[in-house]
Amino acid sequence: MAQFVCLQPCLGINHAAATIARQACYVVAEDLLPGQIHLGCAPALNAHVQEDIDFIISDFVICLEACEKNCAATLVKREGGNINLVLSVPQVLKEEGFEPEKESPVFFAPEHPAVQALANRIADECRKALGG
């Protein structure tokens, strides 16, 4: 069983799904599974910040992708990290009844139903990885 899960969101800026995923990561890390989640920062990993390299090598890594370009997984793969699970954020949100492509990407409150729904789905996957 993994000791930590690294959530690696794509951090895109033009898609609402990317903003929802970023916010959901905070909800998982701070509210749902505190102390068990590392937040993988794509630009820091790209700049070879050691902490972020450690996350993708040592943790169970979940990539959160806002579109089909799969930027998070592409980066993690290039940097030699684990890719244990790739979640398509639009697909998860669609299953939960949300259509993020119609929304502005600027901001989603952590309490937003789409953020909460995605956070709960991510947390379910984290619990499986953590053996909880």
Added chain:
Amino acid sequence: MEQPSFKVGILACSGIGRLVSTVTRQAAYHAHELRPEETVLLSSGALTAAEPEHVALLERYPFIVVDGCRPRCASHIARQHNKEPAAAIYLADVLAATRIPLAGERRRALGENGNRFVEAVAQRIVEAVDRIIAEEIVSTL
């Protein structure tokens, strides 16, 4: 001022780990709201993956990097693509100039002072956008 025939890219680090990551992201959105026709948002995430459409935007337009914290990851992205930014904004510089207190602010949802900081950073971005456009105008007239 005449409408520019080109745009200015805004490349904010838009990371996730620190409060300043959220500030860079929100400041980029706000600057784009203030100059919607003149700017284009460049995605740090897409550029870290060398996504071709975003690399093409980086190649096409002059751009501003907005770095949140010490590794200056947005600047690193520019160097990685052998591109020199037309302007660079580092949040510590803006904080030193404005002295906005950030204690108690949270990266998931900024409060009053966090949003004041976003406004200050966005204004710096807009000033840089306007200067780059003006420079282009005076160079081509």
